[in-house]
Amino acid sequence: MPAKTNPSDLVRRVRKGEHAAASRALSIVVDDGKDSEALAKEFFKASGSVQKIGVSGPPGVGKSTLTGRLVGHFRSKKLKVGVLMVDPSSSISGGAFLGDRLRIMEHATDPGVFIRSLASRGMIGGLTYAIFGAIHVLESLGCDKILIETVGTGQDEVEIASVADTVLYVTTPSMGDEIQAMKAGAMEIGDLFVVNKADLAGKDKAIADLKAALGLGHSAGQAVKAWEPPVLATSAKDGDGVPELAAGLEGHWDHLKKSGEGRARLKRQHATELQFWIQRRVIKSALERVTDKNLEELVARKTDPASLGRRLLK
Amino acid sequence: MPAKTNPSDLVRRVRKGEHAAASRALSIVVDDGKDSEALAKEFFKASGSVQKIGVSGPPGVGKSTLTGRLVGHFRSKKLKVGVLMVDPSSSISGGAFLGDRLRIMEHATDPGVFIRSLASRGMIGGLTYAIFGAIHVLESLGCDKILIETVGTGQDEVEIASVADTVLYVTTPSMGDEIQAMKAGAMEIGDLFVVNKADLAGKDKAIADLKAALGLGHSAGQAVKAWEPPVLATSAKDGDGVPELAAGLEGHWDHLKKSGEGRARLKRQHATELQFWIQRRVIKSALERVTDKNLEELVARKTDPASLGRRLLK
Numbered sequence: 342m343p344a345k346t347n348p349s350d351l352v353r354r355v356r357k358g359e360h361a362a363a364s365r366a367l368s369i370v371v372d373d374g375k376d377s378e379a380l381a382k383e384f385f386k387a388s389g390s391v392q393k394i395g396v397s398g399p400p401g402v403g404k405s406t407l408t409g410r411l412v413g414h415f416r417s418k419k420l421k422v423g424v425l426m427v428d429p430s431s432s433i434s435g436g437a438f439l440g441d442r443l444r445i446m447e448h449a450t451d452p453g454v455f456i457r458s459l460a461s462r463g464m465i466g467g468l469t470y471a472i473f474g475a476i477h478v479l480e481s482l483g484c485d486k487i488l489i490e491t492v493g494t495g496q497d498e499v500e501i502a503s504v505a506d507t508v509l510y511v512t513t514p515s516m517g518d519e520i521q522a523m524k525a526g527a528m529e530i531g532d533l534f535v536v537n538k539a540d541l542a543g544k545d546k547a548i549a550d551l552k553a554a555l556g557l558g559h560s561a562g563q564a565v566k567a568w569e570p571p572v573l574a575t576s577a578k579d580g581d582g583v584p585e586l587a588a589g590l591e592g593h594w595d596h597l598k599k600s601g602e603g604r605a606r607l608k609r610q611h612a613t614e615l616q617f618w619i620q621r622r623v624i625k626s627a628l629e630r631v632t633d634k635n636l637e638e639l640v641a642r643k644t645d646p647a648s649l650g651r652r653l654l655k
Numbered sequence: 656m657p658a659k660t661n662p663s664d665l666v667r668r669v670r671k672g673e674h675a676a677a678s679r680a681l682s683i684v685v686d687d688g689k690d691s692e693a694l695a696k697e698f699f700k701a702s703g704s705v706q707k708i709g710v711s712g713p714p715g716v717g718k719s720t721l722t723g724r725l726v727g728h729f730r731s732k733k734l735k736v737g738v739l740m741v742d743p744s745s746s747i748s749g750g751a752f753l754g755d756r757l758r759i760m761e762h763a764t765d766p767g768v769f770i771r772s773l774a775s776r777g778m779i780g781g782l783t784y785a786i787f788g789a790i791h792v793l794e795s796l797g798c799d800k801i802l803i804e805t806v807g808t809g810q811d812e813v814e815i816a817s818v819a820d821t822v823l824y825v826t827t828p829s830m831g832d833e834i835q836a837m838k839a840g841a842m843e844i845g846d847l848f849v850v851n852k853a854d855l856a857g858k859d860k861a862i863a864d865l866k867a868a869l870g871l872g873h874s875a876g877q878a879v880k881a882w883e884p885p886v887l888a889t890s891a892k893d894g895d896g897v898p899e900l901a902a903g904l905e906g907h908w909d910h911l912k913k914s915g916e917g918r919a920r921l922k923r924q925h926a927t928e929l930q931f932w933i934q935r936r937v938i939k940s941a942l943e944r945v946t947d948k949n950l951e952e953l954v955a956r957k958t959d960p961a962s963l964g965r966r967l968l969k
Contacts, residue, residue, distance in 0.1 A: 473960075618961055619941045620938055624934055627933045645695070646787075646929045649929055
C-alpha cells in the first residue's frame with residue numbers, strides 16, 4: 342500500500358521535475374482516484390503554453406519509430422520531452438505493441454524524457470479527458486514538447502485533433518485502398534503530412550497524391566494566406582528528414598502563436614475537456630444508481646432507456 | 656420542408672415495412688430530432704429478439720465485400736436483412752468508402768434489404784447510442800438479421816462488442832505486424848473468426864496462428880464447455896465459404912439462446928444504451944449552458960474544467 346500523499350506536496354514534487362511524482366500524479370488523474378480533482382485543478386492552472394503534437398496515421402506506417410526519432414531530435418536541442426502513447430484497446434494488445442515502440446522506449450531511461458502509455462478501454466467518459474489530465478501533468482513536469490501518439494483510423498484521429506495543437510499525419514508510399522480513402526478524412530485534421538518509409542518505391546507519387554488531395558496549388562486565389570500543410574518525406578528507420586520535420590513542427594507552432602489560431606485551438610481544447618469532465622462525472626454518478634432490477638425491467642420491456650435514464654437523473 | 660409527421664403514424668408505417676418511413680425514423684432517432692424520444696421508446700419496445708451481427712476487423716480485409724455476400728446468402732433464405740455501415744470519420748471519407756461497398760450497395764434496390772450508413776463524427780454522446788437507436792428501428796421494420804459493419808482498429812471494435820450479439824472478426828492471410836498485434840485485442844471480442852481472401856497464399860498458416868492465439872486445443876481441461884470461436888476461411892470475392900460462415904453465425908445464435916448468454920448480452924447492451932442515453936442528454940443540456948465567457952475564463956486560468964463543470968451542472 343502506497344504512503345498517504347498530500348496533493349499539494351505531489352504537485353510541488355512534479356513541478357520540481359520528479360518523474361516518480363509525475364507517474365503517481367498521472368495515475369491518480371487518469372484513473373480518477375482520490376484527490377484527482379484537486380490535483381487536476383493545480384496542474385490545469387500551470388498548463389497551456391507548451392506545444393502538444395499529435396502523431397496520427399494508419400497502422401504500420403512507422404508512427405512509433407518516427408516519434409522516437411523526434412524525441413531524439415528534441416533531446417539533441419536540450420528540450421525536455423513528454424510522450425503519451427495511446428493504445429485504443431486492451432492491455433493485451435498494449436503489450437503486443439511494445440515491440441513496435443522500441444525506438445521510443447530506448448529513451449525511457451533518459452531523465453529528459455517522460456513516457457507514459459494510456460489504454461482507453463474501460464475508461465468512463467472516454468479517453469479524451471484522461472489525455473487532457475495527462476498533458477497538464479507533463480506540462481507541470483517541465484516538458485517543452487509533448488508528443489501524443491495514437492493508433493487509430495477514424496474516431497481516434499478526431500480525438501487527437503481535439504487535444505493537440507499540431508497534428509502530424511503519417512503515411513507511407515504504399516497503402517491499401519481503404520487506408521488511402523481514410524486519408525480523405527485525415528486531411529481535415531492534419532497540419533503537417535509525412536510520407537514515412539521514403540526509402541520505399543513510390544515516394545514521389547505519394548507526395549504528389551497527397552498534395553493534390555490537399556488542394557495545394559489551388560490556394561493562390563485565396564485572399565487570406567492560411568496555413569498550408571507541408572508534405573514532407575522521412576525515413577524514420579535511419580532518421581532521414583527528421584530535422585526538416587522538426588523544423589516544420591516548429592513552423593506550425595510559430596504560426597499558431599502569431600495568427601491567433603493557437604489561442605483559438607486552446608479554447609476549443611478547453612471546451613472539449615469541460616465536456617468530457619461533465620460526461621465522466623455525470624455518467625459515474627448516474628451509473629452508480631443503476632440496479633440489476635433496472636436492467637431486468639429493460640430486458641422485460643417494462644421501461645426503456647430514455648424513461649429509465651430520466652428517472653436516474655432526478 | 657417535409658410534412659408534419661405524427662410519431663405513432665411513423666411507427667405504424669415502419670412496422671408495416673415501409674422503407675421510406677424507416678429512413679425518416681432513423682434520421683430522427685440518430686440525430687436526436689423532434690419526437691426522437693417518443694419514437695425511440697416505441698421502437699425499443701418491439702426490439703430484442705433478432706440477431707445483431709457485428710462485422711469487425713482491420714481496414715482492407717474485405718469486410719464490406721463479405722457483408723455483401725452474407726446479405727446475398729440471407730436473401731437466398733428469404734430473410735429480410737438490415738445493414739448498418741458505420742463510418743468512423745467524416746462525410747468525406749464516407750464518400751470515398753463507397754467504392755469498397757459496391758458488393759453491399761448492389762442490394763440497395765432489393766426491398767428485402769435495408770441499408771443505412773452512420774457517420775460518427777460530431778455525434779454528441781458518441782456513436783454507440785445512435786447505433787442502438789438505428790438497430791431498434793431495423794427490428795421494427797421486420798429485419799430478421801442485422802449486420803453492423805465497422806471500420807476501425809481499436810475503440811470501434813470495443814463499441815461493436817457492446818451493441819452486437821455476435822461479433823465476426825475478419826482478417827486475411829497477410830497482415831502487417833501492427834495489425835497482427837491488434838488481433839490480440841480483438842481476440843477478446845470475436846465470437847467467430849474469418850480468414851478472408853483465402854485464395855491468397857498463407858491461408859493455412861493464418862488459420863493455425865489464429866487458433867493458437869485463441870488457445871484452442873488448450874480448453875480440454877475446462878469443466879464447463881463454453882463457446883469455442885470457430886476459425887473459418889472465406890473468399891468473399893467469389894463467395895467461397897460464405898454458406899459455412901452463415902451456418903457458423905446461426906450456430907452462435909443458437910448457442911446464445913440456449914446458454915442464457917444471449918440474455919446476458921442483451922442486458923449488457925441495455926446497460927450501455929442507458930449509459931449513452933444519459934451521456935447524450937446530460938452533455939447536451941450542460942453544453943447549452945457554456946458561454947464564450949466561460950471558455951475565456953478557462954483560457955485565462957481563472958477557473959478550471961472541474962470547477963466550471965460543477966457550476967454548469969447545478
